[in-house]
Amino acid sequence: MRNVAVPARSSVVKQPSSRDEPAVPPLLLLHQHDVPVGALLDRPDGVVPQLPELRRFREQVLHRLVGRGPVGEAGAQFGPDPPRQRDVGAGHRAAGFVGSHVSLALKKRGDGVVGIDNFNHYYDPSLKKARRSMLAEHGIFVVAGDINDGKLLAKLFDVVGFTHVMHLAAQAGVRYAMENPNSYIHSNIAGLVTLLEICKLAETQPAVVWASSSSVYGLNEKSPFSESDRTDQPASLYAATKKAGEEITHTYNHIYGLSITGLRFFTVYGPWGRPDMAYFSFTKNILQGKPITVYRGKNRVDLARDFTYIDDVVKGCLGSLDTAGRSTGSGGKKTGPAPYRIFNLGNTSPVTVPTLVSILERHLKVKAKKKVVEINGKNPKLGWGGRRKKGWVGLGDGLGWVGLVLMRWRVIMTWRVGFYFCWVNIRLIRQFCLPHQHLTDFINGVGRRLTASD
Numbered sequence: 001m002r003n004v005a006v007p008a009r010s011s012v013v014k015q016p017s018s019r020d021e022p023a024v025p026p027l028l029l030l031h032q033h034d035v036p037v038g039a040l041l042d043r044p045d046g047v048v049p050q051l052p053e054l055r056r057f058r059e060q061v062l063h064r065l066v067g068r069g070p071v072g073e074a075g076a077q078f079g080p081d082p083p084r085q086r087d088v089g090a091g092h093r094a095a096g097f098v099g100s101h102v103s104l105a106l107k108k109r110g111d112g113v114v115g116i117d118n119f120n121h122y123y124d125p126s127l128k129k130a131r132r133s134m135l136a137e138h139g140i141f142v143v144a145g146d147i148n149d150g151k152l153l154a155k156l157f158d159v160v161g162f163t164h165v166m167h168l169a170a171q172a173g174v175r176y177a178m179e180n181p182n183s184y185i186h187s188n189i190a191g192l193v194t195l196l197e198i199c200k201l202a203e204t205q206p207a208v209v210w211a212s213s214s215s216v217y218g219l220n221e222k223s224p225f226s227e228s229d230r231t232d233q234p235a236s237l238y239a240a241t242k243k244a245g246e247e248i249t250h251t252y253n254h255i256y257g258l259s260i261t262g263l264r265f266f267t268v269y270g271p272w273g274r275p276d277m278a279y280f281s282f283t284k285n286i287l288q289g290k291p292i293t294v295y296r297g298k299n300r301v302d303l304a305r306d307f308t309y310i311d312d313v314v315k316g317c318l319g320s321l322d323t324a325g326r327s328t329g330s331g332g333k334k335t336g337p338a339p340y341r342i343f344n345l346g347n348t349s350p351v352t353v354p355t356l357v358s359i360l361e362r363h364l365k366v367k368a369k370k371k372v373v374e375i376n377g378k379n380p381k382l383g384w385g386g387r388r389k390k391g392w393v394g395l396g397d398g399l400g401w402v403g404l405v406l407m408r409w410r411v412i413m414t415w416r417v418g419f420y421f422c423w424v425n426i427r428l429i430r431q432f433c434l435p436h437q438h439l440t441d442f443i444n445g446v447g448r449r450l451t452a453s454d
């Protein structure tokens with residue numbers, strides 16, 4: 001048993017699977033019995049169960065639930081050292097927006113996935129719980145736990161020989177850092193270090209893919225962004241913690257031989273999205289007849305974002321997992337150099353915020369009440385400022401699908417924004433917002449009216 005003091009948050013992790021038999025993530029089965037993992041793993045006496053004890057327990061549960069025999073019988077893949085026949089993915093913040101989509105995609109293609117999510121209250125946790133239920137329907141178990149909980153992580157790693165860690169657990173949102181700066185340090189720095197400590201100590205270290213952010217480009221005015229651009233001028237605390245994450249992961253790569261892939265996301269949107277993001281809150285406010293605040297940079301420059309559709313991000317995440325080289329360390333000791341990669345994961349067609357608003361207006365058939373707030377483009381309180389673009393530079397080197405996505409994106413960006421933000425979203429919004437009672441009323445009313453007139 002490892003003795004690592006850690007804090008944690010949420011994640012998706014890959015479990016070893018067999019090509020002959022479908023992967024059966026043990027913790028998923030526990031979930032089906034509605035047994036809280038904490039209660040299973042943490043005994044009242046505070047004694048951490050030893051590994052054989054956990055394995056025995058897991059085998060008993062598996063046997064009961066799916067008729068697989070204990071070690072030595074049909075279920076030999078659950079034996080003391082499950083063979084790592086194939087990289088399988090899982091992730092942090094599995095019930096988060098990106099995490100839930102990635103978990104689902106991994107599961108659908110046959111990977112074993114165990115998720116972790118702390119179900120915090122940054123936005124309505126009922127949305128996260130709805131995502132968890134959706135994942136459970138697909139056989140994906142999400143542990144309610146925090147990546148700052150090193151004991152829990154260590155126990156999970158003892159039970160499941162994760163081959164990959166998809167780390168998507170973070171305090172998200174750029175502007176919330178003004179309200180709650182410490183939550184960014186807690187999740188994006190302390191939580192990350194805790195997770196990396198556990199990964200580094202694993203006998204066979206997993207490859208780590210994690211979410212950085214386009215916000216690391218900060219005050220950089222060169223466009224489009226390339227991974228080789230300077231990233232030492234963050235414009236928000238959020239960006240600073242993501243930049244710190246890139247440096248921290250580099251350290252673990254250099255000292256301990258962890259395979260690291262950092263993905264710089266660009267304003268990801270889509271079904272089951274985050275209510276704090278502009279496309280979501282604008283839609284809600286417009287439909288409710290409430291004013292929206294449209295930020296504008298200095299000299300009346302419109303802000304823009306390289307909105308990236310979730311399906312493309314999922315492909316990027318899976319491509320990153322599939323192409324991640326192996327970690328070389330074991331038990332905290334490096335045995336050779338391991339890959340360290342950073343990729344932009346956006347597209348090449350920035351959309352200005354006013355354009356976003358006009359698309360919403362057009363499709364919602366409601367005029368937005370706009371309050372334009374001019375900000376200093378370099379004011380970290382209100383966002384990154386300036387026009388934000390991205391570049392695919394570097395991504396194509398490692399991920400074969402990128403060229404395709406890029407071409408497709410160029411062609412369909414315009415209608416896609418309209419389509420996903422509005423048309424179908426009148427229907428999809430029901431899905432986005434279903435757990436939010438305060439939203440369902442207007443969606444049922446306005447949504448029905450609008451879809452009826454489509």
Ligand SMILES: O=C(O)[C@H]1O[C@H](OP(=O)(O)OP(=O)(O)OC[C@H]2O[C@@H](n3ccc(=O)[nH]c3=O)[C@H](O)[C@@H]2O)[C@H](O)[C@@H](O)[C@@H]1O
Binds near residue numbers: 172
């Ligand atoms: O991918 C990224 O790098 C980041 O994308 C989003 O951050 P952001 O791009 O600021 O997304 P939104 O909050 O949806 O804002 C989009 C645009 O709308 C503007 N905005 C936002 C809110 C508002 O009330 N008014 C307004 O004009 C923002 O200034 C920004 O230009 C996510 O919230 C971050 O967690 C993520 O790291």
